[in-house]
Amino acid sequence: MPSEATASNAAQLIQRVAGPADGLPVLIATMHGKEAVLAPPLAELGFQVLLPLDYDTDMLGTFSGDVRRPGTAVEAALEKARRACKATGIPRAISSEGSYRPCQTLFPGARNVELLAFVDMESGQEFVEYMTxxxxxxxxxxxxADFSSPEVQALLSAMGWPEVRALVVPEDPGQGVVAPEWVFKGLADVPSLMEAMRACAAQSSDGRLHLESDLRAHMNPTRMASVARVGERLVQRLRRQGYGLPLQRAA
Structure with a gap:
């Protein structure tokens, strides 16, 4: 457990979202609502589940391309968890990372990969669970830049819009850095989408624009469901590693 001084400082930065107050504390390092699917199984395992407040996970990369991810998805997931521990004084954290563009170096042939990392800075344990x-x-x-065009309507239908929100940028984020002022995320209504399309088309190289699913979990229920599936695997791994009821630190 953190020292009283650390716990006092951390109390200003974290919020308990699930689990017993005397359970072994673990952070979920997210700013996109993943605690909704990760906290319940962790609480059932006996953890006191905490959420770091004002913790910016986007500093290690965004799907929209305005912040490029340094290193691999595995490295980014682990680093998110480590930074959350250091920022709050809580020694354990879980973080997530997803790759939905070509990721052939680590996962050859995979269309996508969803990862969850666990870090215990007291025991020194670190591991990643993933599914492809x-x-x-x-x-x-x-x-x-025509909302009524067959191309736009077909893409929105395949996306499941507006339940799955839309993201609009001038160019494909997979091809390079996108200026933050031309990133329009979480689009769920026609006027906002049309305005974003017009703005991005005016900034693009060919008068068209790049339209895709918003992959942030709180904007894409299908991704949240994928995170939940990997979460089940992570909880099984934690139990095998010695975390559970009665809770104990893994050796």
């Missing part, structure tokens, strides 16, 4: 080829809805295309 999950049914997260991720579609993208280069389309005209």
């Amino acid at each position: 080829d999950l049914p997260t809805r991720f579609v993208k295309d280069r389309v005209p």
Whole structure:
């Protein structure tokens, strides 16, 4: 457990979201609502589940391309968890990372990969659980700036919009850095989407724009479901590693 001084400082930065107050504390390092699916199974395992407040996970990369991810998805997931521990004084954390563009170096042939990392800075344990080829809805295309065009309507239908929110940028984020001022995320209504399409088309190289699924978990229920599936695998791993009821630190 953290010292009283550390716990006092950390209390200003964290919020308990599930689990017993005397359980072994673990952070879920997210700013996109993943505690909704990860906290319940962790609480059932006996953890006191905490959420770091104002913790910016986007500093290690965004799907929209305005912040490039340093290193691999595995490295980013582990680093998110480590930074959350250091920022709050809580020695254990879980973080997530997803790759939905070509990731052939680590996962040859995979269409996508969803990862969850666990870090215990007291015991020194670190591990990552992952699953590939999950049914997260991720579609993208280069389309005209005409909401009523067949191309746009077909893509939105395949996306499951507006339940799955849309993201609009001038160019494909997979091809390079996108300026933050031209990133439009979480689009769920026609006026907002049309305005974003017009703005991005005016900034693009060919008068068209890049339209794709918003992959942030709180904007894409299908990705949240994928995170939940990997979460089940992570909880099984934690139990095998010695975390559970009665809770104890793994050796």
